[in-house]
Amino acid sequence: MFRKEIKVLDCTIRDGGLINNYQFTEKFVKAVYAAICDSGVDIIELGKKLMASEQYPTSKFGPWNYCDEELLKRIVGSYQGKYKPQLAVMYDIGRIDLDGLLPKKDSVVDMIRTACYVPQVDKGLDVVKRCKDKGYLTTLNIMAVSAAIETDVIEALEAVAKVPEMDYLYLVDSYGSYYSEQITHMLKLYSQYIPVEKLGFHGHNNQQLGFSNTQQCIIEGVNLLDATINGIGRGAGNCCLELLLGFLKNPKFDVRPIYKVIQEEFVPLRKEIEWGYNDIYGISGVLNQHPREAMEFRSHKQKQDHCLDFYDYVTRQDVNVE
Amino acid sequence: MFRKEIKVLDCTIRDGGLINNYQFTEKFVKAVYAAICDSGVDIIELGKKLMASEQYPTSKFGPWNYCDEELLKRIVGSYQGKYKPQLAVMYDIGRIDLDGLLPKKDSVVDMIRTACYVPQVDKGLDVVKRCKDKGYLTTLNIMAVSAAIETDVIEALEAVAKVPEMDYLYLVDSYGSYYSEQITHMLKLYSQYIPVEKLGFHGHNNQQLGFSNTQQCIIEGVNLLDATINGIGRGAGNCCLELLLGFLKNPKFDVRPIYKVIQEEFVPLRKEIEWGYNDIYGISGVLNQHPREAMEFRSHKQKQDHCLDFYDYVTRQDVNVE
Numbered sequence: 001m002f003r004k005e006i007k008v009l010d011c012t013i014r015d016g017g018l019i020n021n022y023q024f025t026e027k028f029v030k031a032v033y034a035a036i037c038d039s040g041v042d043i044i045e046l047g048k049k050l051m052a053s054e055q056y057p058t059s060k061f062g063p064w065n066y067c068d069e070e071l072l073k074r075i076v077g078s079y080q081g082k083y084k085p086q087l088a089v090m091y092d093i094g095r096i097d098l099d100g101l102l103p104k105k106d107s108v109v110d111m112i113r114t115a116c117y118v119p120q121v122d123k124g125l126d127v128v129k130r131c132k133d134k135g136y137l138t139t140l141n142i143m144a145v146s147a148a149i150e151t152d153v154i155e156a157l158e159a160v161a162k163v164p165e166m167d168y169l170y171l172v173d174s175y176g177s178y179y180s181e182q183i184t185h186m187l188k189l190y191s192q193y194i195p196v197e198k199l200g201f202h203g204h205n206n207q208q209l210g211f212s213n214t215q216q217c218i219i220e221g222v223n224l225l226d227a228t229i230n231g232i233g234r235g236a237g238n239c240c241l242e243l244l245l246g247f248l249k250n251p252k253f254d255v256r257p258i259y260k261v262i263q264e265e266f267v268p269l270r271k272e273i274e275w276g277y278n279d280i281y282g283i284s285g286v287l288n289q290h291p292r293e294a295m296e297f298r299s300h301k302q303k304q305d306h307c308l309d310f311y312d313y314v315t316r317q318d319v320n321v322e
Numbered sequence: 323m324f325r326k327e328i329k330v331l332d333c334t335i336r337d338g339g340l341i342n343n344y345q346f347t348e349k350f351v352k353a354v355y356a357a358i359c360d361s362g363v364d365i366i367e368l369g370k371k372l373m374a375s376e377q378y379p380t381s382k383f384g385p386w387n388y389c390d391e392e393l394l395k396r397i398v399g400s401y402q403g404k405y406k407p408q409l410a411v412m413y414d415i416g417r418i419d420l421d422g423l424l425p426k427k428d429s430v431v432d433m434i435r436t437a438c439y440v441p442q443v444d445k446g447l448d449v450v451k452r453c454k455d456k457g458y459l460t461t462l463n464i465m466a467v468s469a470a471i472e473t474d475v476i477e478a479l480e481a482v483a484k485v486p487e488m489d490y491l492y493l494v495d496s497y498g499s500y501y502s503e504q505i506t507h508m509l510k511l512y513s514q515y516i517p518v519e520k521l522g523f524h525g526h527n528n529q530q531l532g533f534s535n536t537q538q539c540i541i542e543g544v545n546l547l548d549a550t551i552n553g554i555g556r557g558a559g560n561c562c563l564e565l566l567l568g569f570l571k572n573p574k575f576d577v578r579p580i581y582k583v584i585q586e587e588f589v590p591l592r593k594e595i596e597w598g599y600n601d602i603y604g605i606s607g608v609l610n611q612h613p614r615e616a617m618e619f620r621s622h623k624q625k626q627d628h629c630l631d632f633y634d635y636v637t638r639q640d641v642n643v644e
Binding site for chain 2: 263311
């Protein structure tokens with residue numbers, strides 16, 4: 001019923017932080033951390049590890065955008081149970097302080113995930129190597145490949161294949177636009193360069209396919225799967241962790257603590273911030289578009305459900321570029 | 323990009339009627355009918371055709387539970403465009419008046435779909451034969467097979483295979499519990515008895531898999547697909563018609579009229595009645611349970627989001643039947 005090699009990575013705080021500028025309270029993050037510990041999930045990502053800058057001032061963005069070591073230690077230390085998942089943070093190319101990165105032996109962080117676009121892959125791989133040099137588990141998460149030219153993706157994969165310091169390579173469905181057969185196609189392409197056992201998947205739910213595409217990856221042999229509690233995440237959100245655990249059947253997982261934290265923390269949160277599938281994100285998914293226009297549209301209370309207006313706007317004739 | 327044999331059946335009014343006792347206004351149904359005509363969808367189902375009885379008094383249930391010929395004529399006649407889809411209604415075993423069924427030549431109805439449970443298949447096939455005798459296209463929709471014993475399903479399929487009067491046999495995922503590999507398994511089983519070209523699929527969205535399971539059926543060769551506008555339907559609802567049309571790419575379809583009717587009619591309706599995925603339906607889907615307990619739970623405003631309480635209730639130890 002289950003494949004023991006499969007690992008689940010919860011990125012609730014990191015992907016969820018994209019919709020509230022990483023302003024989760026410490027109480028909330030501790031509750032999420034405890035739920036992930038109790039449920040036996042393998043890895044938890046608690047945010048981004050960016051360098052404060054003019055573009056990313058600490059006054060505007062919350063603590064989970066910076067993930068200071070002391071903050072992470074407080075979270076990890078707040079849980080008294082036996083099992084603790086591996087801890088991950090995310091790097092965004094160009095916004096990081098690699099020199100300031102502690103050696104793994106001095107940090108509670110286990111894994112550093114580097115997110116980049118296709119043209120940034122060489123920069124991303126440089127970051128991956130330097131993280132590995134400091135002793136971390138590493139992943140490279142190449143975003144928005146559904147909107148990239150396939151020969152560019154292939155060139156990126158050729159570069160990736162030459163970097164043994166990378167532990168996992170992620171297929172990322174940034175726009176929630178892939179159908180299952182396209183997932184299979186991309187995995188076949190990726191696995192020509194990287195063994196399928198070293199591939200991960202991060203899906204978005206624009207077309208209600210975040211969970212099913214994650215299952216398709218399992219069928220194709222992928223062993224590292226991202227999910228978030230209640231599917232929280234930018235725009236239409238992600239694969240729901242609770243549905244994924246229900247599917248996996250691995251006795252090491254317990255879904256009950258996830259439903260507990262949903263009931264106690266996420267149900268109230270839903271009144272403050274919005275995430276999940278709706279018509280507007282569905283349209284942007286079908287059209288393989290960055291969700292920024294959809295998110296902007298959703299931010300206007302008066303028109304946020306006017307899917308016809310949005311459809312007409314994004315398919316208007318004046319954007320024909322013949 | 324598309325397979326011309328694929329037909330889409332919109333069951334917005336029939337499945338949606340399950341959540342409002344078939345009380346849609348005539349104005350609403352005319353708007354849906356016009357949208358389906360304009361979008362080029364192949365078949366539309368406008369309700370059930372039940373006989374009034376003590377259990378189903380016309381005082382309690384709305385007009386789309388009975389689908390009188392005059393009512394249907396008004397709907398069809400209200401649309402002035404060229405293209406009109408085939409018209410379907412649904413029969414529920416034991417609640418129908420077969421003697422009162424008009425010959426096809428005297429009715430605007432083209433297709434009669436008969437819904438039954440596995441133990442009722444012989445009754446269902448009798449209805450199918452009598453509908454065919456009167457000149458109608460026929461389908462048999464066997465419900466809740468995910469909760470049936472497979473040898474019983476096989477026995478039902480053996481009976482079905484002997485009835486050439488049945489034009490289509492539906493695989494119905496009543497509880498929204500099937501994963502894609504189970505869809506494939508069931509279709510392989512069904513197609514041992516009925517050619518895959520004569521199979522249809524009706525999915526529910528309890529695990530956010532209504533759309534992806536419908537795609538899986540397409541991959542496996544199924545050519546008759548149910549969907550509803552905005553996924554409206556009992557509990558977690560169905561496969562969203564607008565997502566399905568976006569996937570199919572067939573130039574005969576136009577998704578714009580669907581977004582138009584969503585914006586104009588469904589957005590206001592969402593304030594009155596609820597449908598679509600939530601944690602509670604997700605749990606009932608994972609557990610392969612009839613949605614009645616989930617629906618009952620959702621009907622209590624105070625506890626409707628208490629997914630932990632629901633999870634504990636439906637997985638409680640005292641229901642262990644060892």
